[in-house]
Amino acid sequence: QVQLVESGGGLVQAGGSLRLSCAASGRAFTSYAMGWFRQAPGKEREFVAATNWNGANTYYTDSVKGRFTISRDNAKNTVSLQMNGLKPEDTAVYYCAADRDPSGVRRDRNYFEYWGQGTQVTVSS
Numbered sequence: 001q002v003q004l005v006e007s008g009g010g011l012v013q014a015g016g017s018l019r020l021s022c023a024a025s026g027r028a029f030t031s032y033a034m035g036w037f038r039q040a041p042g043k044e045r046e047f048v049a050a051t052n053w054n055g056a057n058t059y060y061t062d063s064v065k066g067r068f069t070i071s072r073d074n075a076k077n078t079v080s081l082q083m084n085g086l087k088p089e090d091t092a093v094y095y096c097a098a099d100r101d102p103s104g105v106r107r108d109r110n111y112f113e114y115w116g117q118g119t120q121v122t123v124s125s
Contacts, residue, residue, distance in 0.1 A: 001026045001027060001114075002024055002026040002032065002098050002113075003024065003025045003114075004022055004023070004024055004096050004097070004098065004114055004115060004116035005116055005117070006020060006021070006022045006094065006095065006096050006116040006117065006118060006119040007020070007021050007022075007023075007119060008020040008119060009094060009119030009120045009121045010120075010122070011122045012086055012121075012122070012123055013124050014086060014087055014123055014124065014125050015085060016086050016123070017082070017083060017084045017086065018083045018086065018121060019080060019081070019083070020036070020080060020081040020083070020094055020096075020119060020121070021078055021079075021080050022034070022078060022079045022080070022096030022116055023078050024077045024078065024079070024098065025077065029074055029077045030053050030054065030074050030102070031100070031102060032053065032098040032099055032102060033050055033051065033052050033053060033098070033099040033101055033102050033103060033105075033106070034051055034072055034079040034096060034097070034098055034099070034104075035047065035049065035051075035070075035096070035097045035098075035104075035107075036048040036049045036050070036070060036079075036081045036094060036095070036096055037094070037095045037096075037097060037109055037112075038094045038095070038121075039092055039095070039118075040091060040092040040093075043092075045095070045109055046061070046109075047061050047109065048060070048061055048064055048068065048081070048094070049061070049064065049068055049069075049081060050070065050099070050105075050106070050107065051070045051071065051072050051104050052102060052104030052105075053102035053103075053104070054074065055071060055072045055074070057104050057105075058070050058071075058104070059104060059105065059107070063089075064090075067083065067085040068081060068082065068083050068084070069081070069084075070082075079096055081094070083121070086121075086123045087123060088123045088124065088125045089123075090121060090123050091121060091122050091123050092120075092121060093118040093119065093120050094118065094119050094120075094121050095115055095116055095117075095118045095119075096115075096116045097112035097113075097114060097115045097116070098112060098115075099112045099113065100113055
């Protein structure tokens with residue numbers, strides 16, 4: 001069992017930055033790849049970014065490449081998402097999630113076994 005708690009969401013103007021954090025507790029954090037997903041009103045939950053078990057490999061959806069950075073600190077059991085150059089279309093509830101496959105290559109939300117409660121990110125134009 002893994003418990004995940006996100007923090008760091010909020011309201012920001014277009015072009016601004018936010019940093020989301022996710023604290024994990026429970027079973028061995030390094031056994032899991034970690035990902036960030038988001039869900040906008042009326043839309044399906046979509047993949048944003050993922051990192052493998054040691055943070056050496058990272059993966060992004062095309063719309064956030066060059067603007068968002070995922071990282072993890074295994075000593076602190078945390079994963080973060082630094083979001084720069086935010087756009088109104090980034091507005092969504094952001095979720096962190098854990099995948100038993102430590103490679104980090106999977107993007108299908110159905111593979112991610114554990115989820116946080118979500119944190120709201122709102123970008124005004």
